[in-house]
Amino acid sequence: MVKKEQAKRNRKRAGERRTIHFGRDRVSSRPADLRESPKYIFSLAKPPIGWGVLIVGVVVFVILIYLVNVFLTITLAVVSGFLYYLLKKENRSRRLTQRAVGYHLAGNDEQALQVLQRALGVYPRNYRASYLMGFILSAKEKYGEAIPYFDQYLEYNYEFFTVYLLSKCYYMIGELGKAMELLMQIPPTSSSYLEGLLLLADCYRQQKNLERAIETLNQGIKFAESSGHKLLSRLRLSLAEALHARGDYRMALEQYETLYQGDEDNLAIKERIAELKKSLYE
Structure with missing residues (x-):
């Protein structure tokens, strides 16, 4: 016990x-x-609390990565579909433009304009169609309608020949200020330089500024003589007309005689020479 x-x-x-x-x-x-x-x-x-938080964090991270991948995949699919849609529209517009070129070369400008309207309706940023539209409209003397198409083309490709065509449209509808502003942008290196000087001189003549017109034409003649340009005769003729309008009959006669030496079959120049000689010797 x-x-x-x-x-x-x-x-x-x-x-x-x-x-x-x-x-x-x-x-x-x-x-x-x-x-x-x-x-x-x-x-x-x-497991301690720290390990639990780590596991939850890893799970959340994996879920986020999955969601990001899903979002990127959907975004890529949407963007790719949109780009394919735009490319399809652009290709269709180009095919229509090619058809319009064929109509234009065949002399069917009305049909060409209709097809070009469809091409621009499908894809408004078809700059080639815009240029061809403006070119055909200006050739048909629809200068006011051609202006927006040339403007649209110049936004894409600032080409000085198109600048000249646009300035000519403004000149033909009487907006001399806009025409002259565009013509002054054409540099001597452009193939449209002398055409621009001729049109610029005509603008000055319409504004009754014969001094600037004669100065512009002399500038063009010097350039044409140094390069042997085919517009030299037109420049001399325009200069002779400006001098005649200013009352410088003797200087105008010199220009007409120079022109007549190169073209003796030109009866119009021959008549002007006779008229000027008569005015000088009376």
């Missing part, structure tokens, strides 16, 4: 020691709970 009591007391003391070693912070008379032992705690294999 005594031994049993002694064993009971020994077990109680052992429980108190285990409670002190493994317990929370105080001595307890109850036996130590196995769930408070480090071996039991680690046996549960519960």
Whole structure:
């Protein structure tokens, strides 16, 4: 009996020691709970809070990557479809323009204009169709209608021959200021330079500014003489007319005689020479 009591007391003391070693912070008379032992705690294999956050973050990152890929795929598909649609319209417009060129070369300008209208309706930025539209309209003396088409073409390709055609349209509808502003932009290196000087001189003559007209024509004659340009005769004729209008009959006569030496079959020049000689010697 005594031994049993002694064993009971020994077990109680052992429980108190285990409670002190493994317990929370105080001595307890109850036996130590196995769930408070480090071996039991680690046996549960519960990940700490940091690992949980990391796992959730990785999952969220993977989901975001997937969503971004889906979004990029959809965006790429939409953009590709839109570009294909534009390319298809552009190709159709080009085919219509080629057909219009055929009509124009065959002399059927009315049919060419109708086809060009369709081409521009399909693809408004078809600049070749715009140029051909303006060219045909100006050739048919519909200068006011040709102006917007030439303007549209110049937005794409600022070509000085087209600048000359546009200035001629303004000249023909009486807007001399706009015509002269465009003509002054044509440089001597352009093939349309002398045509531009001729038209510019005509603008000055219509404004009764004969001095500037004569100055412009002399500039053109010097350039044409140095390059042997075929417009030299037209420049001399225009200069002779300007001098005649200013009353410089002798200088005008010199220009007419120079022209007549190169073209003795020109009866109009011969008559003007006779008229000027009569005015000088009377």
